[in-house]
Structures are given as structure tokens and as C-alpha cells.
Amino acid sequence: MTQSTTSVPRLNHHTNESASFGEIARRRRLDVRVPLRRVADELGFTPAYISDVERGVRRPPAAEVVMRWARLLGADPHEWCELAAVEDGGRYAAVIRAAYRLRDVWESGGFEYVDLADAVQAVVDALREAEGEVEI
Numbered sequence: 001m002t003q004s005t006t007s008v009p010r011l012n013h014h015t016n017e018s019a020s021f022g023e024i025a026r027r028r029r030l031d032v033r034v035p036l037r038r039v040a041d042e043l044g045f046t047p048a049y050i051s052d053v054e055r056g057v058r059r060p061p062a063a064e065v066v067m068r069w070a071r072l073l074g075a076d077p078h079e080w081c082e083l084a085a086v087e088d089g090g091r092y093a094a095v096i097r098a099a100y101r102l103r104d105v106w107e108s109g110g111f112e113y114v115d116l117a118d119a120v121q122a123v124v125d126a127l128r129e130a131e132g133e134v135e136i
Contacts, residue, residue: 021066021083026054028073042072060084063096098122 019027029039036054040047043065052058060066066084067077078100085096102119 020056021060021080021087022054022056024080024083025069025073028075029054032073034073039069039072043069060087098125 029036036047036050040050043050043061045061049058053060060083061069063081063084066080070077070080081096081100098119102123105119
């Protein structure tokens, strides 16, 4: 099981402020030298849309697109989804983290029942907190 070692949002070391999803996406794209047009083509968006997200003019796209974007650039899809969720109000960031942990435990195949039960409980707890104690 892979655990994220970086907290989200990441600190922008140049300004000591938190870097936005768009800033991180743009920096990563430039670091790995992937043209804006290729990102847009691979994700099914226009270059203008991708540029707007990178500049913070538009909010990050849906989680499945964010995950594809991260994989395209060799970044951690879980971290990117978490950052996008935080920018989207942060309400479901804990739910997303817990759901990824559940998936990781399930996909590992070598889990103990207690690991899976703990992962499911973490999702339920995160949902309750995000929704204010809803019945699940």
C-alpha cells in the first residue's frame, strides 16, 4: 500500500504560500516538458481550458480527469485529487483520502480483514464528518 508523504496543499517554496492545483500542474508539466497542447489533447479539453486551470482562472476538473492528468505527467494521482478537492472547498478531501486508502488496501490483495474493515470505517467516518453526521 502506498502512503502519501506530502501534505496537501504543498508549500510554494518561493513565496512561502500554498501552491494551487493549477500552479502545481503547470510546474509539473514544465518540469517534465510536456506541451500544453498534448495535455489538452490527452484529456479531451482545449489548450485554453488547461491554461485557465493552470492559471487559477478555472477550478480543477472532475477527479477522474485530475487522475488522468497526474498520470500523464508522472505525478501522484491521489495527491492531485486531494489538492483539487481542497480547492473545491475541502469538504470532501478526507473522504477522498479515505476512499483511496480503501482502494489501495483492496488492490493489495494481501490484506487482513481488519485492514479492510478499518479502511471502510475511515470512509464512513469521513463522510459523516463532511455531511454532519448523516446516516449511512
